[in-house]
Amino acid sequence: MKSSFVCKSLAASLGLMLAFQYSNAQFGNILKKASDKLEQKANDAIDKGVSGTKSATTADTGTISTGKKRISMNSVFDFKAGDSVLYASNFDKFKAGAMPPTWKTNGSGQLMKSGEVAGTWLEMQNGASYKLNQNYKLPETFTVEFDLLTSCDKITDISPVAFGFAENNSVASFNEGSIAVTELEFYNNNKVTSFANPVDKYISTEYDLSKYANDKVHVSIAIDHAQMKVYLDKTKILDSKMFKDDVRKYFFVSAPLNAENDAKVYISNVVIAK
Known part of the structure; x- marks a missing residue:
């Protein structure tokens, strides 16, 4: 139990x-x-x-992808040269070593040739401005074309080259009478400045100028009354009202005030047409 x-x-x-x-x-x-x-x-x-x-x-x-391709635009070269030629430089017709008789300056200049670049070129003297001897008012609508050539160790050795229009045809001083000017600021490497004091205009544009060291740039200018367009090769760097109405216009180009290491600037193939 x-x-x-x-x-x-x-x-x-x-x-x-x-x-x-x-x-x-x-x-x-x-x-x-x-x-x-x-x-x-x-x-x-x-x-x-x-x-x-x-x-x-x-x-x-800023590295997040939007999933969309970046938009690109194609520029259009809308410059059209005038049909009727008013002036063509034709430097090949003149004696090398001389100042072309169709031009005048407050300094000096001489026609030169190169074994590396075709044509005859006017070597511009530092601090000198150049205008045509033909003393007549340009029309209200016209075009100007020319080539600029540099010879240098580096493009920044060259101070600005100026071109544009003056209200008179005098060469008493550097840039005499200038009213609408574009400056290629080679010493700044990538800057072009355009200004017109009578209409209080100042425009600064970024543009790579270093590629023109020991090379030429083709300049095209179109004037339509008060409007001025400027192209370097086929790139437009100015399109603006730069003149008062009915102002007289005389074309000019000015050499750099200074150039280091014996750098030089030349001009050729000038054509003015309407």
């Missing part, structure tokens, strides 16, 4: 122990699952934060 009671007690104790162990195991599983979920949420939050940081950094540096 006593033995039976002991057996029953042991069985009950063993059942309680097994139930307790099972409960602990289940509770442990619940805790582990809860811990795993919290860890996953923490990792997700970290990943999201890192992703947001990368996007912000990319946006700050």
Whole structure:
């Protein structure tokens, strides 16, 4: 009888122990699952934060792609030379070493040839301005074309070359009577300035001039009453009202005031047409 009671007690104790162990195991599983979920949420939050940081950094540096190709535009060379030629320099007709008789200056100049560049070129003296001997008023609508050539160690050795129009045909001084001027600021390497004091106009344009070291640039000018357009090769660098109405216009070009390391500037192929 006593033995039976002991057996029953042991069985009950063993059942309680097994139930307790099972409960602990289940509770442990619940805790582990809860811990795993919290860890996953923490990792997700970290990943999201890192992703947001990368996007912000990319946006700050401007490297986010819009997914669209950059828009490009094609410029149009709308210059059209006049049909009727009023003047053509034709320097080849004149003696080398002399100042061309169709031009005048406050300084000096001489016609020269090169074995590397075709044609005959007028070497301009530093500080000198040049105008045509023909003393007549240009029409209201006309075009001017010419070539400028440089010889230098580097383009920044050359101070500005100026060209444009004056209200008189005198060469008493440098840039005498100038009213509308464009300056190629070679010494600045990439700057062209146009100004017209009578109409209070000043325009500065960025343009790479370094490529014209020991090379030529073709200049085209179109005048339509008060409007003046200027092109370097086929790039327009000026299109603006530069004159008062009915003002007289005389073409001029001026050499640099200074040039380092014996740099030189030449002009040729001048054509004025209407």
